[in-house]
Amino acid sequence: MLKVSNIQTYYGNIQALKDVSLEIKEGEIVTLIGANGAGKTTTLMSICGITPPRSGEISLDGDTITGMSAERIVQKGIVQVPEGRRIFPDMTVLENLEMGAFLRKNKQLVQQDMNYVMTLFPILEKRKNQLGGTLSGGEQQMLAISRALMARPRVLLLDEPSLGLAPLIIKQIFDILKQINKENNTTIFLVEQNANQALKLADRGYVMENGCITLVDDADNLLENDAVRKAYLGL
Amino acid sequence: MDYFLELFLGGLTRGSIYALIALGYTMVYGIIQLINFAHGEIYMIGAFVGLIVAGICTIYGFSGISVLILAAIAAIIWASAYGYTLEKIAYRPLRGAPRLSPLISAIGMSIFLQNYVLLAQTSDFLPFPNLIPDFEFMEPVAYFIGSPELVILVTTFVTMILLTLLIKKTKVGKAMRATQQDMSMARLVGINVDRIISLTFVIGSALAAIGGVLVASYIGQVNFYIGFLAGVKAFTAAVLGGIGSIPGAVLGGLVLGWTESFAAGYVSSDYEDVFAFGLLVLILILRPAGILGKARKQKV
Ligand SMILES: Nc1ncnc2c1ncn2[C@@H]1O[C@H](COP(=O)(O)OP(=O)(O)O)[C@@H](O)[C@H]1O
Ligand SMILES: [Mg+2]
Numbered sequence: 001m002l003k004v005s006n007i008q009t010y011y012g013n014i015q016a017l018k019d020v021s022l023e024i025k026e027g028e029i030v031t032l033i034g035a036n037g038a039g040k041t042t043t044l045m046s047i048c049g050i051t052p053p054r055s056g057e058i059s060l061d062g063d064t065i066t067g068m069s070a071e072r073i074v075q076k077g078i079v080q081v082p083e084g085r086r087i088f089p090d091m092t093v094l095e096n097l098e099m100g101a102f103l104r105k106n107k108q109l110v111q112q113d114m115n116y117v118m119t120l121f122p123i124l125e126k127r128k129n130q131l132g133g134t135l136s137g138g139e140q141q142m143l144a145i146s147r148a149l150m151a152r153p154r155v156l157l158l159d160e161p162s163l164g165l166a167p168l169i170i171k172q173i174f175d176i177l178k179q180i181n182k183e184n185n186t187t188i189f190l191v192e193q194n195a196n197q198a199l200k201l202a203d204r205g206y207v208m209e210n211g212c213i214t215l216v217d218d219a220d221n222l223l224e225n226d227a228v229r230k231a232y233l234g235l
Numbered sequence: 236m237d238y239f240l241e242l243f244l245g246g247l248t249r250g251s252i253y254a255l256i257a258l259g260y261t262m263v264y265g266i267i268q269l270i271n272f273a274h275g276e277i278y279m280i281g282a283f284v285g286l287i288v289a290g291i292c293t294i295y296g297f298s299g300i301s302v303l304i305l306a307a308i309a310a311i312i313w314a315s316a317y318g319y320t321l322e323k324i325a326y327r328p329l330r331g332a333p334r335l336s337p338l339i340s341a342i343g344m345s346i347f348l349q350n351y352v353l354l355a356q357t358s359d360f361l362p363f364p365n366l367i368p369d370f371e372f373m374e375p376v377a378y379f380i381g382s383p384e385l386v387i388l389v390t391t392f393v394t395m396i397l398l399t400l401l402i403k404k405t406k407v408g409k410a411m412r413a414t415q416q417d418m419s420m421a422r423l424v425g426i427n428v429d430r431i432i433s434l435t436f437v438i439g440s441a442l443a444a445i446g447g448v449l450v451a452s453y454i455g456q457v458n459f460y461i462g463f464l465a466g467v468k469a470f471t472a473a474v475l476g477g478i479g480s481i482p483g484a485v486l487g488g489l490v491l492g493w494t495e496s497f498a499a500g501y502v503s504s505d506y507e508d509v510f511a512f513g514l515l516v517l518i519l520i521l522r523p524a525g526i527l528g529k530a531r532k533q534k535v
Contacts, residue, residue, distance in 0.1 A: 050419055074425035086420040088413050099413050102406075103425040151425065 001026040007056030016042040031198040034208035077154030085144040089133030100150030117146035138169040195232035242500040250492020251391035256469030257484035259439025265479035272341040275466020276348035281310040281444025282451040303366035310444040318440025352459040363451040477528020
């Protein structure tokens with residue numbers, strides 16, 4: 001469904017991605033793990049059109065989306081929950097959710113989805129008139145995921161959603177990701193440093209080092225892989 | 236007490252104009268962290284367009300407040316087009332460049348626009364017709380506040396209410412706030428931030444044009460240099476209130492207007508600028524981010 005072929009992305013003269021290729025099939029949960037600075041965030045930002053690759057191709061259902069504006073890419077159904085949650089701090093929870101649905105016209109369906117995310121995360125209903133910046137880290141992550149869901153994504157990209165959260169909250173969020181994947185057949189591409197949890201959730205995984213994909217396999221196999229266990233699972 | 240009230244209302248009138256222009260500085264700064272030095276020139280161009288259209292309307296037999304309205308509408312459209320173009324040719328190509336570059340471009344555009352009007356018009360002051368009649372119902376309070384002041388107050392007040400509604404309630408207003416709070420996140424939800432930035436310039440320019448026509452009609456003259464002085468004052472107001480903050484621009488404008496008015500009334504009009512800038516220095520020492528400004532958070 002989403003296919004990244006040989007992309008090279010630069011920040012000025014610094015090359016962050018060197019020939020990255022990956023493929024995510026419809027309905028899959030795929031994870032991308034790697035150390036800090038490996039290029040995971042850059043991969044997501046390249047897909048979303050924020051840091052367009054200098055060469056290579058990205059396509060959705062066979063249609064190329066390389067070089068499209070970020071706006072068009074969202075419209076195509078690729079939606080990101082970025083690293084650090086990036087809640088609009090001086091907007092209320094409701095307004096943050098409305099912004100997630102920015103490109104959608106059908107008010108009724110938007111309202112329906114608003115209700116849906118509030119059943120996924122009931123705490124958001126309680127906090128709906130509170131400013132985003134006043135929420136706790138876990139609540140902000142729930143809001144960030146909900147905001148992305150408001151766009152009705154076909155592919156949901158998440159950048160380290162577990163960062164800085166308590167284990168219990170992480171479990172709750174990962175459970176919900178599984179549920180979203182099952183209920184709506186939403187394809188999920190999950191970037192994580194928390195490799196253990198991510199690989200347990202995912203069907204397949206990619207390992208990234210220094211801007212290159214170094215390993216790809218079923219998540220179960222990666223959990224058993226010696227190199228992965230040593231480098232990312234601390235075993 | 237009567238004298239106090241007179242100074243208070245005079246300061247309010249003056250301050251509401253500063254506020255109107257300051258909004259343009261603060262909205263642009265809030266969204267792209269640029270001090271648009273050419274904003275005062277947009278105000279000046281608004282006043283000139285007002286003058287030209289008022290002249291034409293008068294020839295065709297219109298008079299009074301209807302001329303003012305037509306002049307203001309023309310000034311708004313014209314100045315908005317200038318603001319839009321200014322952003323597109325002088326600032327957009329420099330987005331992502333070091334912060335000093337668009338600042339220098341802004342100063343350059345300011346000088347260019349001044350000289351362009353100087354050449355196209357004249358360096359002399361041109362008389363601007365008084366378009367605001369003396370309303371009869373203002374007779375009883377004429378000692379404190381005249382009809383022109385009333386028109387200025389009502390216009391600025393209504394404009395600011397409309398702006399607030401736009402920003403708080405409408406979809407595009409929310410997109411403006413989102414873009415201001417986190418531009419790349421705004422792009423990730425599908426907001427076309429280029430369009431939002433253009434819109435910010437258009438709105439700021441329209442407000443400046445309204446100010447330009449009102450003041451020109453009030454003072455009774457215009458020349459190519461009026462934008463510089465108005466710009467410096469409005470910029471001071473924006474910084475005073477906390478640049479980037481919309482309520483801050485309004486508050487800063489009013490505080491500045493009152494300071495000048497009271498300083499002129501109780502001390503001497505020679506000293507009004509001393510008090511105005513003295514206040515600015517004082518506030519910046521006590522609250523470096525301005526009265527309502529927030530210390531800027533580090534964005535990742
Ligand atoms: N805005 C930027 N400017 C310059 N270099 C950057 C920028 N963002 C990331 N990099 C560099 O690109 C590389 C990949 O970074 P990133 O994609 O953020 O890695 P990860 O998300 O895996 O931690 C790193 O070496 C980082 O220093
Ligand atoms: Mg990262």
